[in-house]
């Protein structure tokens with residue numbers, strides 16, 4: 102009686118027998134919440150071409166698998182987006198066969214990327230996102246472990262469309278209008294599969310007087326929970342996701358790209374630790390200040406209360422300070438000045454772009470197309 106670990110090469114080969122017929126599976130190269138990824142080569146070839154076999158966990162919802170497969174087929178294989186070679190299924194087991202790309206760990210390069218290297222990296226990520234967004238698809242999980250970087254060969258690959266979803270823009274509707282015109286909007290949005298619910302707090306304003314107070318009254322507690330998509334990774338969630346705004350767009354990927362750029366410019370990762378959405382909002386507030394976050398919330402028809410007024414920070418000096426601190430920490434660890442990266446000074450355009458990516462208001466946040474034309478990347 103042999104126990105085969107559920108995420109081992111042996112388990113992959115036993116759950117989908119054809120994998121064993123076609124491939125030599127070498128070892129596991131990655132593991133996410135919903136899959137295990139293995140390096141494999143074709144038995145019928147000289148073994149030089151490498152493949153990544155992504156085995157989805159059997160409890161993965163079929164809709165999720167269908168969407169990931171559909172998006173990979175639709176947009177993959179171009180502009181630094183991973184392509185799909187084959188999809189194999191046996192009973193409830195599914196495997197995506199994709200080209201393999203060796204890659205480095207973010208923690209290993211985030212501290213010492215040069216300005217030119219950072220430009221190339223961010224440009225590649227935005228090029229991939231521009232293509233994703235052209236198809237009206239939100240990736241929803243942009244983060245370093247889903248944007249692979251082969252430092253030696255300067256290659257990039259956006260992977261993992263497991264949380265991706267299509268979105269529809271309702272043009273010229275502000276959140277206030279959507280709340281006010283809620284009757285008609287809800288009907289229309291249902292056709293688009295987006296539910297636009299009135300803001301609970303606003304609705305209750307007329308019925309009770311707890312609005313804006315820290316204690317929620319009984320009437321409000323009985324109200325149905327507001328439903329808004331929040332799939333993604335803590336630390337990379339945009340303000341509109343944290344504030345449960347129902348209408349989410351491709352701008353949430355741009356925010357995540359901004360967080361990655363913040364990590365690079367400050368040489369820190371993770372930048373936001375965010376154990377929960379409330380703490381995530383507090384972390385964002387520490388940087389942007391309570392007034393700005395309140396303004397952003399108001400535009401989304403929400404109200405956020407802070408126990409005290411927090412001033413915002415100057416992002417540029419924060420990044421420089423953090424980079425300096427991390428550098429001295431590296432010196433302590435390695436005890437060798439030769440291994441410490443030299444001072445990397447980013448031009449002011451870099452911080453300008455960073456602020457555009459991290460615009461709290463998703464309606465004015467820069468798009469991938471616009472960001473690619475920004476002086477930091479285009480010059």
Ligand code: ADP
Pocket residue numbers: 130131132133134135136137138153155183199200201202203246247249260261262263
């Ligand atoms: P999950 O949905 O479980 O997060 P991913 O698609 O993100 O799965 O894959 C998990 C990890 O596997 C990635 O972070 C990466 O390290 C590795 N990986 C995924 N695709 C490839 C690929 N095409 N080439 C090399 N490694 C890959």
Ligand code: MG
Pocket residue numbers: 133246247261
């Ligand atoms: Mg992943």
